[in-house]
Amino acid sequence: MSIRLTNVSKGFEHTQVLSDISVTIAPGEFFVMVGPSGSGKSTLLRIIAGLTSVTAGQIYFDEREVTALPPKERNLSMVFQNYALLPFMNVAQNVRFGLDNQQLSANEKNKRVDWALDLVHLSGLRDRKPKALSGGQQQRVSLARALAAKTPLVLMDEPLSNLDAQLRAEMRAEIIRLHREIGMTLIYVTHDQVEAMTMGDRILVLDAEQIQQLGTPLELYNHPANEFVAKFIGTPEMNIVPITVNEHNQFSLGTEFAAQQAVPVPFALPAGHYHLGIRPEQLVPLAAAGTAALPATVADVQQLGNDTLIFSDCNGQQLVSRIPQQFEVAVGSRLQLAVPPQKGAWHLFDAQTGAAIKEGVADGGR
Amino acid sequence: MEADKTLKRTVAASQQTVRAHLRIVRQPAVWFLLPSVLILCVFVFYPMGKTIYNSFFAANVRGEAVKFVGWANYRTLFKDPLFLKSLSETFVFVLVFAVLTLLIGIVLARLATLKLRRMKVFRTAFAGTMGTSAAAAAILWLFLFNPSVGMVHLMLKAIGLPNVNLLVTPLGAQIVVILTSVWMALGFAFLILLSAFQNVAPEYYEVAAIAGWSDWQQTLKITVPMISPTLFFLFVIEVIDGFKMFAQIDLITGGGPDNATNFLAYKIYLDAFVFHHVGIASAESVILTVLIIFVTWIQFHYTERKVYYA
Amino acid sequence: MNRLKNGLQYLLLTGVAVLLLFPLLLGFWASLLPTKEIAAGRFLATNLSWHNYEQALLTTPLIRYLANSLVTAGLITFGQLLLCTLAADAFVFSDLHYKKQLFAVFLVTMMLPFEAQIIPNFQTIKAFGWLDHYAGLTVPFFTSAFGVFMLRQAFLQLPADLVRFGQYLGLSQLQFLWKIVVPYSRSMLVTFGLYTFLTQWNQYLWPLITTFSDDYRPVQVGLKQLQSEDTFANWGMLMATAMIVLVPTLVLLICGQKFFKHNLNAGGTKG
Numbered sequence: 010m011s012i013r014l015t016n017v018s019k020g021f022e023h024t025q026v027l028s029d030i031s032v033t034i035a036p037g038e039f040f041v042m043v044g045p046s047g048s049g050k051s052t053l054l055r056i057i058a059g060l061t062s063v064t065a066g067q068i069y070f071d072e073r074e075v076t077a078l079p080p081k082e083r084n085l086s087m088v089f090q091n092y093a094l095l096p097f098m099n100v101a102q103n104v105r106f107g108l109d110n111q112q113l114s115a116n117e118k119n120k121r122v123d124w125a126l127d128l129v130h131l132s133g134l135r136d137r138k139p140k141a142l143s144g145g146q147q148q149r150v151s152l153a154r155a156l157a158a159k160t161p162l163v164l165m166d167e168p169l170s171n172l173d174a175q176l177r178a179e180m181r182a183e184i185i186r187l188h189r190e191i192g193m194t195l196i197y198v199t200h201d202q203v204e205a206m207t208m209g210d211r212i213l214v215l216d217a218e219q220i221q222q223l224g225t226p227l228e229l230y231n232h233p234a235n236e237f238v239a240k241f242i243g244t245p246e247m248n249i250v251p252i253t254v255n256e257h258n259q260f261s262l263g264t265e266f267a268a269q270q271a272v273p274v275p276f277a278l279p280a281g282h283y284h285l286g287i288r289p290e291q292l293v294p295l296a297a298a299g300t301a302a303l304p305a306t307v308a309d310v311q312q313l314g315n316d317t318l319i320f321s322d323c324n325g326q327q328l329v330s331r332i333p334q335q336f337e338v339a340v341g342s343r344l345q346l347a348v349p350p351q352k353g354a355w356h357l358f359d360a361q362t363g364a365a366i367k368e369g370v371a372d373g374g375r
Numbered sequence: 376m377e378a379d380k381t382l383k384r385t386v387a388a389s390q391q392t393v394r395a396h397l398r399i400v401r402q403p404a405v406w407f408l409l410p411s412v413l414i415l416c417v418f419v420f421y422p423m424g425k426t427i428y429n430s431f432f433a434a435n436v437r438g439e440a441v442k443f444v445g446w447a448n449y450r451t452l453f454k455d456p457l458f459l460k461s462l463s464e465t466f467v468f469v470l471v472f473a474v475l476t477l478l479i480g481i482v483l484a485r486l487a488t489l490k491l492r493r494m495k496v497f498r499t500a501f502a503g504t505m506g507t508s509a510a511a512a513a514i515l516w517l518f519l520f521n522p523s524v525g526m527v528h529l530m531l532k533a534i535g536l537p538n539v540n541l542l543v544t545p546l547g548a549q550i551v552v553i554l555t556s557v558w559m560a561l562g563f564a565f566l567i568l569l570s571a572f573q574n575v576a577p578e579y580y581e582v583a584a585i586a587g588w589s590d591w592q593q594t595l596k597i598t599v600p601m602i603s604p605t606l607f608f609l610f611v612i613e614v615i616d617g618f619k620m621f622a623q624i625d626l627i628t629g630g631g632p633d634n635a636t637n638f639l640a641y642k643i644y645l646d647a648f649v650f651h652h653v654g655i656a657s658a659e660s661v662i663l664t665v666l667i668i669f670v671t672w673i674q675f676h677y678t679e680r681k682v683y684y685a
Numbered sequence: 686m687n688r689l690k691n692g693l694q695y696l697l698l699t700g701v702a703v704l705l706l707f708p709l710l711l712g713f714w715a716s717l718l719p720t721k722e723i724a725a726g727r728f729l730a731t732n733l734s735w736h737n738y739e740q741a742l743l744t745t746p747l748i749r750y751l752a753n754s755l756v757t758a759g760l761i762t763f764g765q766l767l768l769c770t771l772a773a774d775a776f777v778f779s780d781l782h783y784k785k786q787l788f789a790v791f792l793v794t795m796m797l798p799f800e801a802q803i804i805p806n807f808q809t810i811k812a813f814g815w816l817d818h819y820a821g822l823t824v825p826f827f828t829s830a831f832g833v834f835m836l837r838q839a840f841l842q843l844p845a846d847l848v849r850f851g852q853y854l855g856l857s858q859l860q861f862l863w864k865i866v867v868p869y870s871r872s873m874l875v876t877f878g879l880y881t882f883l884t885q886w887n888q889y890l891w892p893l894i895t896t897f898s899d900d901y902r903p904v905q906v907g908l909k910q911l912q913s914e915d916t917f918a919n920w921g922m923l924m925a926t927a928m929i930v931l932v933p934t935l936v937l938l939i940c941g942q943k944f945f946k947h948n949l950n951a952g953g954t955k956g
Contacts, residue, residue, distance in 0.1 A: 091576065
C-alpha cells in the first residue's frame with residue numbers, strides 16, 4: 010500500500026508540532042522516520058494511524074483519502090514502545106486480540122495466531138502471561154499481534170527503545186527479516202540514527218516541525234541537506250567549523266581570515282564565510298607537516314579497540330578524528346590534520362542558514 | 376545553614392529508603408509507643424474482650440454481666456426470627472449497596488475520562504458527595520422522600536401516580552436507605568476508580584482502536600480487567616462500610632418499618648442502648664466482628680492470588 | 686458529526702452531574718425558600734432569602750453544636766497527629782523487642798469494628814465520669830491503628846542516607862523526629878490530619894450515645910435533635926442547617942484536594 014501525505018500540519022493549543030509535511034511512501038517500503046525527541050515524528054506516525062487528527066492537510070492510502078477515517082477503517086496495525094500487551098491475557102490471546110473484531114472464521118483466526126507466533130518463534134510460549142516473558146519476548150508478541158492482522162501497512166513506534174543493546178541488535182535483524190518475508194509497507198519511528206541507518210530503505214529526518222531531509226541512508230550520510238542532518242547522522246558527529254575563504258582560494262578556521270594558518274582549498278570556492286563539515290574518518294593526522302594540513306593539539310584520546318578517536322583543538326575549534334586502527338598519541342602533543350583533498354569529503358553549509366551549498370561542490374563526490 | 380544544604384544534597388544523592396535499613400537509630404521507643412498502646416488497650420482490646428465475655432453472660436439492666444450462660448445468647452439469637460431476618464436483610468443490603476456503588480462508580484469514572492475539555496468541572500461534581508456527613512445526607516434524602524413536601528412525591532403526583540409514602544413500606548424504606556448510602560459512598564469510590572482508569576496506559580486503547588473495538592468494548596474488555604485489583608479492593612471496603620451502616624438508618628427509618636431496615640449494626644445499638652439486652656447485643660457484636668474479619672481475610676487471601684495483576 | 690457527538694456527551698455529563706448533586710442542589714434551594722412555600726409544594730417560588738440561615742443560627746443551639754464539633758474534631762485530630770506520629774516513628778526507627786509482633790497487633794485492631802466495642806466503652810467512659818463531656822468524646826480516639834499504619838508507610842520512604850545524616854549530627858530521637866521525619870513527611874501528615882478531621886466531624890454513633898446536653902452535643906447529632914424537635918417540620922430551616930453542617934467539609938475537601946489526590950492515588954492503585 011502506498012501512503013501519501015500532502016501539506017500535513019498539526020498544532021496543539023499553543024504549540025505547533027508539524028508544519029506542512031508532504032511525503033509519499035512506496036508500497037512495501039521500509040520507511041524510517043527519525044528525529045530527536047519532540048521533533049514530531051511520533052505525532053506524524055499517530056496521524057497516519059488515525060489516532061491523532063490533523064490541523065490541515067490530507068492523507069491518502071493508495072489514493073483513497075483517509076484523513077477523517079478512524080483507525081479501524083484504515084486497515085493497519087501498530088507496534089508500541091511499551092508493547093501494550095494486556096497483562097491478563099496469555100500470549101495467544103494477546104495475538105488474537107487484534108483479530109477479534111475482524112470478519113474471520115474462528116478457524117482462520119486460530120491459523121493466523123499460529124502463523125504469527127511461528128513467525129516470531131514464540132509458538133512454545135503461547136500459554137504464558139506477558140509478565141512471565143522477557144522484554145524481547147514481549148516485543149515479539151506485540152509484533153506477532155500486529156502481523157496476525159495481515160494488514161498491508163504496519164506502524165512501529167520506537168519498538169526497540171525499551172530493550173537492552175544486545176536484544177536491540179537481535180530484534181533489529183528480526184524486524185528486517187519479517188519485513189522482507191511479508192513485504193508489507195512498514196513505517197518505523199525511532200530517535201536512534203543507527204537504527205534508522207541500518208534498517209530503513211529510506212529515512213525521513215524530522216526536526217523543528219519540519220522535514221529536514223528525505224533519502225536513502227547513504228544519501229543522508231554523504232549529502233546531508235543541512236547542518237542538522239549532518240550532525241544527526243553518523244557517530245561521532247561530523248565536525249562542523251566556521252571557515253573563512255579568501256580570494257586566493259585559501260581558507261582558515263574561524264570567522265576571520267588568519268593568513269599564517271591559511272590552507273589551500275583543493276577546489277575552486279568563492280571567497281566568503283562558510284561552515285565546513287568533515288566526517289571524523291576523513292580528518293586523519295599526517296605523519297609530517299604538509300601544505301594542506303591543520304595544526305592541532307591533542308586534547309583527549311579514546312581507544313575503542315578497533316578505532317581510535319582523537320579529540321583535538323585547532324585554533325580554538327574542537328575537532329574529532331576517527332582512525333580505523335589502534336593509534337598511540339599523547340595528550341598535549343601536536344598533530345597535523347590532513348584536509349581531505351576530494352570534494353566529496355567537504356560538506357559546505359551556508360554560515361547563516363545552515364543549508365548545504367550545492368553548486369560546484371556536490372559534483373565532486375565520489 | 377550549612378547543615379541544611381548538606382541535608383538537601385544527602386536527600387538528592389540517595390534513592391535508598393529506610394525500608395532497606397530498618398534498624399538505624401537505636402534508641403528506646405517505649406515512651407513513643409506507650410500512649411497509643413495504652414489507648415488501644417483501654418478502648419479497643421479491653422472492650423473487644425469484654426464484649427466477647429459479655430456475650431456468654433446474662434446481664435442486668437445496668438449492663439453488668441451477672442450470670443454465665445454459655446452459648447445461650449447465641450442460641451437465642453439463631454432461633455430468633457427477628458435476628459435472622461436482620462441478618463439476611465443485612466447481607467442483601469450490603470451486597471446491593473456495594474455492587475451498586477461499584478457499578479455507578481465505574482460508569483461515572485468512564486464518563487469522567489471522555490476526551491473532552493473542561494472535564495475538571497465534571498470530575499469535581501462527580502466527587503461532590505464525598506465528605507457529606509451521614510447525618511446531613513440523611514436529612515437531604517428525608518426531605519426528598521418526605522410524603523407531603525418531598526420532591527419525589529410531588530413528581531409522582533405530577534405524572535398522576537398515587538402518592539405512596541415510600542418510607543412506610545419495608546421495600547420503600549430499604550430503597551431509600553440504599554440510595555442514600557450509595558449516594559454518600561459514590562464520591563470516594565469515583566475518585567479511586569477515576570485514578571485507576573487514568574492509570575491504564577493509553578496504548579491499550581490505541582491497540583484496541585486500531586483493531587476496531589468500540590468504546591464500550593474497550594471499557595469492558597480492557598479497562599475493567601485492568602483495574603480488577605482496584606475493583607476488588609473497593610468492593611471489600613464498601614462491604615465493610617455496609618456492615619457498619621448506622622447514621623442513615625437512625626435518621627431516616629429508625630430500623631423500621633417492620634424491622635425492614637434493622638440491619639446488624641443498628642440492631643446492636645437498639646438491643647444495647649434502647650432495650651438494654653447487653654448479653655444479646657454483645658453476641659450480635661461478636662457476630663458482626665466475625666463477619667468483618669472474614670471479609671478482610673478474604674481480601675488478604677485473594678489480593679495476592681486470584682485477582683490478576685501485572 | 687463530531688460536534689454533535691461532543692454536544693451529546695456534554696449533555697450527558699451535565700445530566701449525570703445534576704442528577705448526582707440533585708439532593709444537594711435541592712437542599713440548597715429549599716434552604717432559601719420560606720417554609721410555608723415548601724409546605725405548599727411551591728418550589729418555584731421566587732421570594733428567596735437567607736432568613737432560614739438567620740433563624741437556624743439565632744434561634745437554635747446550632748452555633749453551640751458547631752463549636753462542640755470543632756473542639757471535638759480538632760482535639761482528636763491533634764491527638765492522632767501527635768500519638769500516631771510518635772508510634773509510627775518508634776515502629777520505623779527504633780530497635781524494640783517484639784516490634785513486628787506489636788505492629789501486627791496494631792494492624793489487627795483495624796479489623797475490629799468500633800460498633801462491636803461501644804457497650805464496654807460506654808461503661809468505661811461512664812466509670813471515668815466522662816459521659817456528656819469532651820473527654821469522653823475525644824480520648825478514645827486519640828490514636829488509631831490506621832493512622833499509625835499510614836504514617837509508618839510514609840516514614841519508611843525516608844532515604845536511608847538522611848537517617849544516617851541525622852545520626853551523624855547526633856540528634857536525639859525527638860529532635861530527629863521533629864527536624865527530619867516530620868518535615869520530610871509533611872504532605873502525608875497534612876493529608877492524614879485532614880482525613881481525621883473530616884471523619885471525626887462526621888462522627889455520629891459515639892456522640893449519639895455519650896452526649897445528652899446541648900453543651901457537648903456535636904453538630905451531626907444536633908441535626909437529629911433539631912429534626913426530631915421540629916414538630917411542625919420547619920424544612921427550610923432544617924435545610925439551612927444541613928448546608929451549614931456541610932460547609933466545613935466542603936471547604937476542607939477543596940483546600941485538601943491536592944493532598945488527597947496525591948495520596949489517594951498512591952493508596953488506591955496499590956490496593
